[in-house]
Amino acid sequence: xxxxxxxxxYWVLTGLVAFVFLGSAMxxxxxxxxxxxxxxxxxxxxxxxxxxxxxxILSIVLFIIPRTGIIGALLLCAYMGGAIATHLEHGQSxxxxxxxxxxxxxxxxYRFPELTxxxxxxxxx
Numbered sequence: 001x002x003x004x005x006x007x008x009x010y011w012v013l014t015g016l017v018a019f020v021f022l023g024s025a026m027x028x029x030x031x032x033x034x035x036x037x038x039x040x041x042x043x044x045x046x047x048x049x050x051x052x053x054x055x056x057i058l059s060i061v062l063f064i065i066p067r068t069g070i071i072g073a074l075l076l077c078a079y080m081g082g083a084i085a086t087h088l089e090h091g092q093s094x095x096x097x098x099x100x101x102x103x104x105x106x107x108x109x110y111r112f113p114e115l116t117x118x119x120x121x122x123x124x125x
Contacts, residue, residue, distance in 0.1 A: 013107045014064060020100060021060045021076060028053030042090055055079065070115065073108040077101060 027035065028049050039049045059079060063072025080101040087094045109116050 010111055013110060017076070017104055017107050018060050018064055020103075021056050021063075025053040025056035025060070028056070042086055070108070070112050073104065073112070073115075076104055077108075080104065 031039075031046070031049065036046060036049065039046075044052070055075075056079065059072050059075040061072070062068040063076055065072070080097055083097045084094050084101065087097060
């Protein structure tokens, strides 16, 4: 595979992750009554709901920038871990957040080979 093809795949995958999280974050800022009621049923008031949107935006910005991408990936994975835990706590399906989390990890491993190397060679610290 040529370097140009790898670069295109790199940015397409990054864009897909950004699209998912930015869409979710924008939904938190342009909430309708139904979304806000759902958030409140999980113990989140409107201010916290918007704060979560801000956290998503900051994390995705860090993820998009190559130099801070690993930090962004870890923050997004932690965010999704919280989403999974919240869904479990309230008896909701965790399939969608688990799929997003898995896709995020796959993209992170593609974008940052040092993650794969670190996990594979964790005994060589």
